[in-house]
Amino acid sequence: METQGGTVDEAAIKNASKSTLRNWRRLGANPNGRLTKRANKTCSTKRRVPIEYLTNRANVEFIRRFVEFVDANGVPLRDALGALASAILRERRLVDKMNVVDVLNAERFAPVPEVAGWTPPLGETDLLGAAYLAATFEGERNLKGAYYTPRKIAETTTADFDFSGGKTFCDPCCGGGAFLTALKNVDPEQIFGGDFDPIAVFIAKINLLLKFPNRSFAPQVVCWDFLSDGAKEKARAAGFPEKFDFVATNPPWGAATTPCKKRKEQIAEKQTLALEDFATKDAFERFFAKAFDWAKPGAAVRFLLPESVLNVASHRDLRRFLTERVRLERITFRDETFAGVATKCVVVSTRCDSPSETLEVEDAQGVRIATPAPFFATKNRVFSFPTPEDEAILRRVRELGRFDLSESVWALGVVTGNNREILKRVPEKGCEAIYTGKEIEPFVVKPPQFYLRYDRSRLQQVAKEEIYRAPEKLVYRFVSKRLTFAYDASQRLFLNSANMLIPRVPGASVKTVAALLNSELFQFFYSQTFASAKVLKSELSELPLPKIDSTLNRRLERCVAEIVAGSDERVVEINDVIFRFYGLSGAQVRRVREKNAQEIKCVKTRY
Numbered sequence: 001m002e003t004q005g006g007t008v009d010e011a012a013i014k015n016a017s018k019s020t021l022r023n024w025r026r027l028g029a030n031p032n033g034r035l036t037k038r039a040n041k042t043c044s045t046k047r048r049v050p051i052e053y054l055t056n057r058a059n060v061e062f063i064r065r066f067v068e069f070v071d072a073n074g075v076p077l078r079d080a081l082g083a084l085a086s087a088i089l090r091e092r093r094l095v096d097k098m099n100v101v102d103v104l105n106a107e108r109f110a111p112v113p114e115v116a117g118w119t120p121p122l123g124e125t126d127l128l129g130a131a132y133l134a135a136t137f138e139g140e141r142n143l144k145g146a147y148y149t150p151r152k153i154a155e156t157t158t159a160d161f162d163f164s165g166g167k168t169f170c171d172p173c174c175g176g177g178a179f180l181t182a183l184k185n186v187d188p189e190q191i192f193g194g195d196f197d198p199i200a201v202f203i204a205k206i207n208l209l210l211k212f213p214n215r216s217f218a219p220q221v222v223c224w225d226f227l228s229d230g231a232k233e234k235a236r237a238a239g240f241p242e243k244f245d246f247v248a249t250n251p252p253w254g255a256a257t258t259p260c261k262k263r264k265e266q267i268a269e270k271q272t273l274a275l276e277d278f279a280t281k282d283a284f285e286r287f288f289a290k291a292f293d294w295a296k297p298g299a300a301v302r303f304l305l306p307e308s309v310l311n312v313a314s315h316r317d318l319r320r321f322l323t324e325r326v327r328l329e330r331i332t333f334r335d336e337t338f339a340g341v342a343t344k345c346v347v348v349s350t351r352c353d354s355p356s357e358t359l360e361v362e363d364a365q366g367v368r369i370a371t372p373a374p375f376f377a378t379k380n381r382v383f384s385f386p387t388p389e390d391e392a393i394l395r396r397v398r399e400l401g402r403f404d405l406s407e408s409v410w411a412l413g414v415v416t417g418n419n420r421e422i423l424k425r426v427p428e429k430g431c432e433a434i435y436t437g438k439e440i441e442p443f444v445v446k447p448p449q450f451y452l453r454y455d456r457s458r459l460q461q462v463a464k465e466e467i468y469r470a471p472e473k474l475v476y477r478f479v480s481k482r483l484t485f486a487y488d489a490s491q492r493l494f495l496n497s498a499n500m501l502i503p504r505v506p507g508a509s510v511k512t513v514a515a516l517l518n519s520e521l522f523q524f525f526y527s528q529t530f531a532s533a534k535v536l537k538s539e540l541s542e543l544p545l546p547k548i549d550s551t552l553n554r555r556l557e558r559c560v561a562e563i564v565a566g567s568d569e570r571v572v573e574i575n576d577v578i579f580r581f582y583g584l585s586g587a588q589v590r591r592v593r594e595k596n597a598q599e600i601k602c603v604k605t606r607y
């Protein structure tokens, strides 16, 4: 057991309960605790106390004690949580209230007197939820998408909801009820929730009982599969309204179903999207689209989503939905990450209404108004949020765009199939140098780190020989937020951390294209337009390249030739010439440099 990473205690493994062993088997560990599928995250038998979910970090010890007790005594987790709930309710003097008794009795827990007799710490926002997550394997949490939202995020996400006039709220996958219990100035009758995990449903109910100690009410939380057709029926049977005024949640971020290719193509062709078009692979997209089935006209729908939703190509359909079908009101960048979930998150605030001309963007610098227009500038509808000043620069680059790289020749580097065996650190007889993405610098290739015997039949994947051996080509780093293109006229080989490009752009030589792509202006354009963590061919192909006259072409070519020969000074000249060509003002040039510098800082802190 650990708090931020690490493994299950070996002693605990010996005393694991039946249900624990069942879980291990399900998740790919054998009964003596040895993982059979360690590599797969959904099979992970690691556990962690969700520190970020706790109000008081000192309570880690209590939670550890709970998990150790469950492991050591073979008590079903469900019953142990029931006993812990009773102990908390007893300490809060609520355990004898009729509505509380009803909730506890409905569950038919087997008694666990030891835990029921404990004195749990009070004041923790969701002690039960934290204990539940801590006792659950990462693999299982991953399958369910069970990463509950820290109180502060749930509070700020819902802070402006006005519950006057009996307005209603629903979290359709409420987990322990982080959103349900974060609401302010609201009656319990106005709060609704559901989850497909019965233990989460129980915990959410207890947390609502604790939130409203002086009210006599039955918590309105049901066990449902929100994505299934049966959810509406369950809601009706439980007396839920058909639609709500507010829907907010942090949905599961894992995979759901993968649509067939044909379906995806049909979606891409359509001008407008309907909800049923949403069958894409990530569960959160389906939750998001489904939420609008449950939202009244004008209702606010807010989701906490991974930041990748803004720019990753696979979420293009969701971005189309956000811009075409609903009113996208605000995107809030949050700095927090959840332990166990690597990505940063954003709150996407929408309304069940027609699309609007502007939206708000909130980040550490404050709130500003943006227009969705730039989203439509790229094929993948990438959500970038340039300021009006930045947008003027981007527009200028687009205005002068006459060509693109779509007609160029593209190729991947070599996949050896067995780097350890095939790559050599020192050149042996008959070996040739092969370069990786790491050796690629702007314009130049650094000395090689590896060599191989270039027998094409032994390599797993190789591009056409004439591409590697082209008289001139560009090679670029693929895993990078920045554009880094080296010029190669030495017919070098590259591994698959580098991609190759033989540009075909009227009027611009290979060297001139290298000058444009490595320039400060194109770096700015690329990162402000696509914001990708990888340099993608599809996005490079969309870069608007200008018509260059022969004088400028010759000048840029000369500069690149000198840089390749070792003179760095020409880099400054290239940038100046390109800025001048686009007619940017001094302030605009400073802005480009400032943004690029920020990007570099950002890349350094993230990786």
Ligand SMILES: C[S@@+](CC[C@H](N)C(=O)[O-])C[C@H]1O[C@@H](n2cnc3c(N)ncnc32)[C@H](O)[C@@H]1O
Binding pocket: 144, 145, 146, 147, 148, 149, 171, 172, 173, 174, 175, 176, 177, 178, 179, 194, 195, 196, 197, 200, 224, 225, 226, 227, 228, 249, 250, 251, 252, 253
């Ligand atoms: C990321 S957690 C968030 C829980 C809660 N909304 C919060 O913000 O703390 C996602 C929740 O979705 C639930 N869930 C996953 N698939 C579901 C489904 N098909 N229907 C209902 N709930 C589901 C999981 O059990 C888990 O509690």
